[in-house]
Structure formats: structure tokens, C-alpha cells
Amino acid sequence: MRLIRYQYIWAITAALVSCATAWPFFSNPVASAPKQKPLRVEQHNTGRSLYPYTLREHDPNAEICVAGSKQFTGMVSVSDEKKLFFWFFESRNDPSSSPVTIWLNGGPGGPSLFGLFLEIGPCVLNSHNNGTVFEKNSWTEFSNVLFIDQPAGVGFSTVNGSNSGGPDNVVEAAEDFTRFLITFFGQVFPQYAANPLHFAGESFAGKYIPGYVHYMEQRRKQGLLPSLPTIQSIILVDAVIDTVSSSVLSLYDHFCDVDDEIGAPTTKKPFNTTACDALENAAPECQRLDALCRDTYDGNVCQISHEVCFDTLGGWLMDDVREGGRDPYDDRKACGPNPPICEGFEGEGYAAYVNRSEVKIALGFEEDYVFSGINWDLNQRWERSKDIFVPTTRELAYILDETPIRVLVLNGNNDIIVNTEGQKRVYDHLSWRRQASFRMHRFRNWTWPNEDGKMTVGGQFKTANDTETVDKLAFMTINEAGHTSPGDQRQAVTWLMGCWTGAPPQGADERCFV
Ligand SMILES: *[C@@H]1O[C@H](CO)[C@@H](O)[C@H](O)[C@H]1NC(C)=O
Numbered sequence: 001m002r003l004i005r006y007q008y009i010w011a012i013t014a015a016l017v018s019c020a021t022a023w024p025f026f027s028n029p030v031a032s033a034p035k036q037k038p039l040r041v042e043q044h045n046t047g048r049s050l051y052p053y054t055l056r057e058h059d060p061n062a063e064i065c066v067a068g069s070k071q072f073t074g075m076v077s078v079s080d081e082k083k084l085f086f087w088f089f090e091s092r093n094d095p096s097s098s099p100v101t102i103w104l105n106g107g108p109g110g111p112s113l114f115g116l117f118l119e120i121g122p123c124v125l126n127s128h129n130n131g132t133v134f135e136k137n138s139w140t141e142f143s144n145v146l147f148i149d150q151p152a153g154v155g156f157s158t159v160n161g162s163n164s165g166g167p168d169n170v171v172e173a174a175e176d177f178t179r180f181l182i183t184f185f186g187q188v189f190p191q192y193a194a195n196p197l198h199f200a201g202e203s204f205a206g207k208y209i210p211g212y213v214h215y216m217e218q219r220r221k222q223g224l225l226p227s228l229p230t231i232q233s234i235i236l237v238d239a240v241i242d243t244v245s246s247s248v249l250s251l252y253d254h255f256c257d258v259d260d261e262i263g264a265p266t267t268k269k270p271f272n273t274t275a276c277d278a279l280e281n282a283a284p285e286c287q288r289l290d291a292l293c294r295d296t297y298d299g300n301v302c303q304i305s306h307e308v309c310f311d312t313l314g315g316w317l318m319d320d321v322r323e324g325g326r327d328p329y330d331d332r333k334a335c336g337p338n339p340p341i342c343e344g345f346e347g348e349g350y351a352a353y354v355n356r357s358e359v360k361i362a363l364g365f366e367e368d369y370v371f372s373g374i375n376w377d378l379n380q381r382w383e384r385s386k387d388i389f390v391p392t393t394r395e396l397a398y399i400l401d402e403t404p405i406r407v408l409v410l411n412g413n414n415d416i417i418v419n420t421e422g423q424k425r426v427y428d429h430l431s432w433r434r435q436a437s438f439r440m441h442r443f444r445n446w447t448w449p450n451e452d453g454k455m456t457v458g459g460q461f462k463t464a465n466d467t468e469t470v471d472k473l474a475f476m477t478i479n480e481a482g483h484t485s486p487g488d489q490r491q492a493v494t495w496l497m498g499c500w501t502g503a504p505p506q507g508a509d510e511r512c513f514v
């Protein structure tokens with residue numbers, strides 16, 4: 001029996017090696033499967049519609065972020081206790097007519113400032129990690145970009161002024177997020193309320209984004225939502241909408257696949273026969289439990305599916321996750337000195353920079369405020385509430401079937417923890433109006449113009465059109481990219497996003513992908 005437990009951190013994302021406790025329902029998990037719970041938005045008392053906020057403007061080339069365009073930070077209260085921190089950058093090109101893109105990182109417990117400094121933002125850390133330098137390949141080239149640390153308790157976002165507490169489920173987090181947007185577009189920057197809005201996020205944001213958008217669109221239909229900008233598209237980056245299928249269930253595909261013609265593994269560091277045989281043997285039971293989780297949307301059932309699948313399948317990966325071993329976020333890299341996180345997600349790198357006194361003071365925080373790269377306590381509370389285990393496939397199907405919002409899926413081909421092989425099955429499996437034709441389509445190469453203007457293969461794609469929407473659902477894979485794919489292929493993904501959000505850069509066809 002493999003006794004390795006995952007810590008469900010998807011941004012960053014970790015595995016905690018500990019002895020699994022005996023799960024009381026482990027032996028006979030599904031004796032009586034609960035009925036499928038209806039997908040609905042609970043009616044919460046939203047209280048006041050507008051809450052106070054703070055706003056400070058920074059020099060476009062301030063040391064804290066050499067951005068090259070106007071930048072603002074602030075806090076929006078979403079209840080008497082909870083405040084969400086944001087960092088807003090105007091577009092470098094004609095902000096008033098540029099779209100607004102919201103960016104979220106995952107976890108749960110990972111601040112979105114990770115994406116600001118390491119993936120899509122206008123500045124990156126200097127070589128001493130004690131200041132920043134301008135970065136040309138940023139999404140601010142074509143869009144106003146809004147980074148929000150959330151849920152409350154994560155990064156600079158607070159509950160009663162500290163990092164303890166905060167939402168442990170998607171409905172409460174959605175409610176806070178909605179209040180944030182109402183204040184942000186109603187009061188803080190009303191001049192941007194009419195611009196096209198895109199909503200992007202990575203990893204566990206595959207739970208947040210479909211969850212929040214479903215929450216907001218349902219309320220909009222019921223007339224319960226005060227004016228909020230129209231969401232044009234959502235962008236799901238290495239994002240989990242069905243954690244088991246996107247991850248451990250397809251380790252076999254990622255590590256055991258053999259090219260029939262040459263008889264050799266298709267991956268650089270394949271698993272050995274022992275591991276591949278074990279994965280193959282464990283797959284049917286995991287698949288059955290995962291299907292049950294998707295059908296019931298029941299936290300207990302989904303927790304069992306996770307425990308079983310992550311033990312019987314995930315263990316074969318975790319055996320190799322140690323310093324110098326495999327890095328679950330990128331199959332090209334060796335794990336760094338801090339397994340199972342392996343990469344500098346937590347205290348090092350950007351988080352240590354953001355936690356410097358001069359940065360905190362510039363952002364309006366006390367010197368002794370602790371900015372942490374992962375809020376483990378919040379992460380564990382999402383696990384205890386079981387909401388971490390529940391998929392968002394039905395929320396995403398709702399968005400595809402019931403709203404005009406377009407959906408772009410990006411996935412790094414070197415990501416292991418959220419691997420392309422699994423994601424392809426997840427999206428082929430998703431039940432929505434155009435499922436049958438989407439599933440039938442074959443992947444083709446997509447290209448982007450590199451520095452010399454030469455069209456270069458960036459990965460593969462397939463799309464499906466809705467009755468009136470071209471590229472209603474687009475799935476793009478990214479070559480030479482791990483879990484943080486927009487950071488790993490900054491230039492290609494920046495180009496792609498500029499195209500997707502409606503301003504085809506030079507060299508682009510109107511549909512970007514051909
Ligand atoms: C950053 O570190 C370098 C090298 O130690 C040092 O020369 C420089 O003064 C530091 N800058 C700041 C802003 O602390």
C-alpha cells in the first residue's frame with residue numbers, strides 16, 4: 001500500500017509526504033452513491049453594494065515595478081473584515097481602448113503577485129532579487145491588467161488585518177470576488193467598466209474562474225447583479241477543472257507512452273515497467289471513482305476519488321520527487337532544494353522580494369507584515385471543507401452553453417501536475433452543445449512570429465465554433481513550457497493573448513491560430 005499523500009496545492013503545488021491516516025470510508029467508498037446535487041447559486045445576503053477602498057498611484061517606473069505604464073495598488077473591502085489587495089497596470093498602448101484582463105493564481109493559497117513578477121507582468125526581478133527591471137513581453141502590451149490577491153487571507157489580502165481566516169469554499173470566495181468587481185468598476189475605475197473584460201488564471205484558478213463566472217452570470221440572469229462589465233472570455237492556464245483526470249490519471253499517458261512505429265518511449269524520462277504496469281492496473285478503479293465524483297459533485301465522493309487515485313497513481317511520481325529528482329511542475333527540470341514544491345513558489349524569489357520592507361512600505365503595509373508565497377492554513381481549510389476536491393466541469397459547461405463567453409484553454413506540454421494528455425481527455429469529455437464535433441477535431445500546429453518575424457510552431461490547437469461564436473472553445477498546447485506556461489514561453493503566449501483578446505498583432509491572421 002502506498003502511503004503518500006498529496007497536498008492539494010495546484011498553483012505551486014505540493015505534495016506532502018506523510019503517513020496517510022486511515023480514512024474511515026476508505027474500504028467501501030461508494031456503497032450508496034448520493035444523488036447528484038443541483039448546480040445552483042445559493043442566495044447570500046450581499047449586504048451593502050458598495051464598500052470602502054483605498055488607492056495609491058505609483059510612478060510608472062517605480063523601483064517596486066518598472067512597468068512603463070501607469071500603475072495603481074489598493075485594497076477593496078468586501079465585508080467589514082475582508083479586504084482584497086489589487087495591483088492594476090494600464091495598458092502600454094492606448095489604455096482607454098484596450099481590454100481589461102484580470103489575472104489570478106491558484107493554490108488555493110497562492111497570491112496572484114506570482115503571475116505579476118514571474119509570468120505576465122510588466123516587470124521582472126533583477127539579478128540580485130532586490131529590485132525590478134522592465135519586461136517587454138508583458139500582457140500590458142495590449143491590455144490593462146489587474147492582479148488580485150484572493151481569497152481574503154492570501155498575499156496582501158487580509159481578514160481583520162491579518163492572514164488568518166478567509167473563505168474556504170468557492171461560493172464565499174465568489175461572493176467576495178463579485179463585490180470586489182462591483183466596487184472596482186463602479187467606483188475605483190469606472191472609466192474601464194465599458195472595456196472588454198477577460199478573466200485569466202492558472203492552476204487552481206480552474207476552480208475559481210468557472211466558479212466565479214457561473215456565480216456572476218447566474219445572478220446577472222436573475223437580475224441580481226448591479227452593472228458589471230460584460231465578460232468576453234475566460235482563459236484557463238494549466239488549470240484544473242477535474243483534478244484527478246487532469247493530473248494523476250494521465251501519468252500513464254505522460255510517462256509510459258510508446259511510439260508504435262519506433263517502439264521507443266515518446267518522453268525523455270519514461271517510467272520503468274514496474275511503474276507503468278502499476279499505473280495501468282490502478283487506472284480503471286481511479287477512472288470509475290473520478291466519474292462518480294464528476295457525476296455527483298459530492299465533496300465526500302470526490303475526496304475518496306482523490307485519496308485513492310493520488311495514492312495508487314500519484315505515488316509513482318512522488319517517489320521520484322526529491323532534490324535532483326523529478327519536478328512535478330516541469331518534466332524538463334530537476335527538483336530544486338525544497339521538495340515537494342521543487343520551484344521557488346514559497347519563500348524564495350519573488351515572495352522574498354515582495355516581503356522586503358521597502359516594497360511593503362511602498363504598497364502601504366507595515367514593515368512587519370508577513371507576505372507569504374503560500375498560505376498553507378487557507379489551503380488546508382479548503383481541503384477540510386472538501387471544496388478543493390469538487391470539479392468545475394458543470395460550471396464550465398454552463399458558461400459554454402448558457403453565456404456568450406468564449407473559453408481559451410492553454411496547457412504547457414511539459415507540465416506533469418496538470419498535464420496536456422489528461423487535459424485533452426477532460427475537454428473531449430466535457431458535455432456541452434458542441435462536444436461531439438470538438439471531440440472529433442484533430443489537433444494542428446499553431447504558429448507565432450518570433451523576433452525575426454519568422455513563423456514558429458508554438459504548440460498544437462483545436463477549436464469549436466458555437467452557432468454564432470467563432471472559437472467558442474479553443475484548446476492550445478504550449479511547447480517547451482511547464483506548469484507556469486505564460487512565464488516559460490513569455491513571448492509566444494503574450495503574442496497569442498494579444499491576438500485572442502482582439503487586437504491581432506502584426507503577422508496574425510484574424511483567428512490567430514492558423
Ligand atoms: C541590490 O543588490 C546589489 C548587490 O548586492 C547592490 O549593489 C544594490 O545596491 C542592491 N540594491 C538595493 C536597492 O538594495
Ligand SMILES: *[C@@H]1O[C@H](CO)[C@@H](O)[C@H](O)[C@H]1NC(C)=O
Nearest residue numbers: 080081159160161164165166
Ligand atoms: C474580526 O474582528 C472582530 C472584532 O474584533 C471579531 O468580532 C471577528 O470575529 C473577527 N473575525 C475573524 C474572522 O477573525
Ligand SMILES: *[C@@H]1O[C@H](CO)[C@@H](O)[C@H](O)[C@H]1NC(C)=O
Nearest residue numbers: 271272273274275316319320
Ligand atoms: C521503478 O520506478 C520506481 C519509481 O520511481 C522505483 O521506486 C523503482 O525502484 C523502479 N524499479 C526498478 C526495477 O527500477
Ligand SMILES: *[C@@H]1O[C@H](CO)[C@@H](O)[C@H](O)[C@H]1NC(C)=O
Nearest residue numbers: 347352355367368369370371
Ligand atoms: C517577511 O517579513 C517579516 C517581517 O520582516 C518576517 O518576520 C518574515 O520572516 C518574512 N517572511 C519571509 C517568508 O521571508
Ligand SMILES: *[C@@H]1O[C@H](CO)[C@@H](O)[C@H](O)[C@H]1NC(C)=O
Nearest residue numbers: 444445446457458459460479
Ligand atoms: C508541427 O510542428 C512540428 C514541430 O513542432 C513539426 O515537426 C511537424 O511537422 C508539424 N506538423 C505539421 C503538420 O506541420
Ligand SMILES: *[C@@H]1O[C@H](CO)[C@@H](O)[C@H](O)[C@H]1NC(C)=O
Nearest residue numbers: 441463464465469470471511
Ligand atoms: C469556425 O469558423 C471559422 C470562421 O467561419 C471557420 O474558418 C472555421 O473553420 C470554423 N471552425 C470549426 C472548427 O468549425
